[in-house]
Amino acid sequence: MGHPPLEFSDCYLDSPEFRETLKCYEQELERTSKFLKELIKDGNSVITAIKGYSLAVQKFSQTLSMFQFGVIGDSLTDDEINIAQSFQEFAGLLQEVEHDRMMLVQNASDLLIKPLEKFRKEQIGVTKEKKKKFEKDSEKYYSQVDKHLNLSAKKKESQLQEADELLDKERVNFYESSVDYVYQIHQVQDRKKFDVVEPVLAFLHSILTLNNLTVEMTQDFMPYKQELQLSLQNTRNHYESTREEMEELMKRMKHPSQICKMHSFLPMEGYLYCQEKWALGVSWVKYYCKYNKEGRLLIMVPCEQKTTTKQGPTQLMLKSCIRRKTESIDKRFCFDVETIERNTPVTFQALSEGDRKLWMEAMDGKEPVIFLPFFMSTVELNEIGFKFVRKCINYIETKGVSQEGVYRTVGSNIQVQKLLNAFFDPTNPGDVDLHSSDGDIKTITSALKFYLRSLSEPLMTYSLHRDLICAAKSDNLDFRLSEIHSLTYKLPEKNREMLEMLIKHLVNVCSHSEENLMTPSNMAVIFGPTLMRAKEETVAAMLDIKFQNIVVEILIEDYKKIFSYMPEDSTAPPVPPPRITPRKRQPITISKRPPRVYQALSHEHYQHTESNY
Missing domain, CATH: 2.30.29.30 (Pleckstrin-homology domain (PH domain)/Phosphotyrosine-binding domain (PTB))
Known part of the structure; x- marks a missing residue:
């Protein structure tokens, strides 16, 4: 069973349950650190012990097979399931070819050892430093609380006021340290899914392609390697999308006004x-x-x-x-x-x-606290909004559908606001010709995304959010598609009309992916949080962003099936419970042929670069 998400709001309460959950995360972090240390040691043994190479590979494969990824939340995406079982796949492959003598590539240290040491130093090391600061500020704060509470009320008012200010300062320091520590823990848990697997994948590839392996074995491994690389890329994209949302949530939770707001919904x-x-x-x-x-x-x-x-x-x-x-x-x-x-x-x-x-x-005492309401401006899904989206789509498909990174590249915030203010001006709404304006493609795409995100309710509605997430978590791919198809037609008419128009446009953009590098998966990472969002912003909701992306990816890939006809009225099977058990894959079969040596691929081949998308 996975660990429950650590909410930023729990940092404010600092309950015993929060401390117990935090302890579980720390144990998981220590286990990961020990695993990485062992993995680095075994990797060096493979590089240096040429004569004992077979024994070193066997130990290396055993270490891989024993490690299991900790799960945050209650479900895994298909890509995460693939990543979670990747070490077992690697171990099985190594055991099958253990009898063959291997030659280690010269750049093996750059492929494996340095990235893992970098992860331990920059990720786990930073987390341990955050832990030290958290424990220090915690001890300092509660020590100050005890001292503060023992002050006599008969002290001078100036002394009492000074004591109050000192306690408030320590409370803020402790709360900030706690939030920073929780944020860092979530980051290192998510990053290890690809930052640890990628070096091992690169190192394993070098072993398989630079030694006396048969052509048949290499060909059998390549499809799985490509599938895993795609899973790693998709998981990294989901991580970047989730990280940005979580970072914004963390910054908002640090603001003093948020502390007062939390009392309106916290027990x-x-x-x-x-x-x-x-x-x-x-x-x-x-x-x-x-x-x-x-x-x-x-x-x-x-x-x-x-x-x-x-x-x-x-x-x-x-x-x-x-x-x-x-x-x-x-x-x-x-x-x-x-x-x-x-x-x-x-x-x-x-x-x-x-x-x-x-x-x-x-407790309904005599001194209730009255909180001021929190207001924010919203945008409605109306005729002007439809007109704006149509004009943006027409402009993009006319001038920028083939532009590399379209929708991923962000425009100037000043230009975006200027465009929106002009188009939605109450005195003359919609009277803006985008083709004659000075706006470029990234300004138009950013304005379109900003409008959709500013709707008072997300386009795919709060009421259907949970059902859509459950559908995306289903292990049955046919049911996943049919359920999303059915739920799409439960949207209000205006929402469905806008969604169909937008998805049709995204399908058109993705059809030029060879030029603009925007595949359905990449586009879903951008529009998942734009079209769907939970009503309450929590860490648990942030972890479901990857399933929002899956919903949008399905809408793009199966656009014709979903929007061409109404769903059937047949009774759909119940949504199966969320799964965290990896599905079974066909074992890799290796046959013997004359050995052949291949050119090694550098570690950069596996690295994600933002410019590629």
Whole structure:
């Protein structure tokens, strides 16, 4: 079973569950680091131990076969399944040709060792540095919290204000470190899918093509190699699309205004100190509390348990919540809660004045916090929008359908805004002739994408988003197509009309892929997040972007079938549960023929370059 995604919002709560999940990711990272270290060592053995080459290859293949990719989310794309089982494919191939003596290419170190060492240094090393900073800021913040909460309310106001400001500063530092660390963990987990596999693929290719292998064996391996290279390229494209969205989400989550906004959709939970009275005095015990507003149920999980005894969570049913007057208690940020289970009120201490207000608002106390609504401008799917899209399509197909990288190259933001403002001017909407304007192809394509992304609801609607994602995750390719076909006709009429017009245009652009290098897969990476998006922006939603791309790729590749006729009314089979088990492939069969040596391919042959698309 894969690890659950780490949400940026969990960084703000810093719950025990979040810490436990983070620990699982750290163990996975350590396992990957040890694996890479072992892989690099074995690679060097293959390069240097010519006489013992067969033994080194056997050890190398065993190391590959034992490694399994960790899964983020609940499903894998076909390309990721192919990548996940690639090491087993490599290991099987090496075992079949173990008896043949191999000659290592001179540039084997550049193909394998350097890229893996670079990954360990630049990716895993950076992640470990982020972890150190996170742990340091965490310890510093909670140490400051304990010190802060023990301040007497009778201190001078200036001293209290200074203490509050110091705590706020430490809280911001800790939250930023936590978000940065979570972001880096997700990046290294995704990048290893291709940054680790590509060097191994390049190294393996050099072994197979530069040694006394038969022509038959090389020919049998080539189709799988090409399929894997395509899977690596598609996965890299999905990664780039997801990374940009996740990076934007991370930046927004760091903004102070986002912290207030999160309280509108996050459950009320966090750390509270509870006053407990004993025969010898009073103590303040730290709890992680969760409050269910509908059931008025407060769950208290103790955080400072002794090793000899373990205490389970305490559940209290709330009757009322009252703010504690400052002069009535020596502690700050306190409030009393009356419960059904206890005869006397329970006194809690929040982490700050703002935190106390949030708890009281959730518990219907006397000091609710009123948040200002968050507004944003939106664009509607109307007649002017249709006119704009038609004009853009006509311009692109007339002047730029063969231009290399069309739709991937981004235009000037100033020129894009200027064009949109002129076209959607309320005083004279649509009165712009694109052919007579100064706009170039990249300005027009960027404006078209910007318009579609600015719609108040994505073109393929929020209501169908989950069903479309589930269809894309199906292991049955025929059902995948028929379900997307059926769901397309559940779109509102205007949305379907706009979608059909746009996809027809993308089919036309992709038909010139030999010139513009825009295949259906590359085009889907661009238009997946444009035509589809989840209602709530979370890391889990970002991880589903690759399945959005698959939906759009199917729409392009099967345009005629989807839009030429209505789907059949036959009852479709239920969507099978998401799968993470790789499908079975036919084993590679190697036959013996006279040996032949081939020219080695450099590592750059396998590297992705943005300019190629």
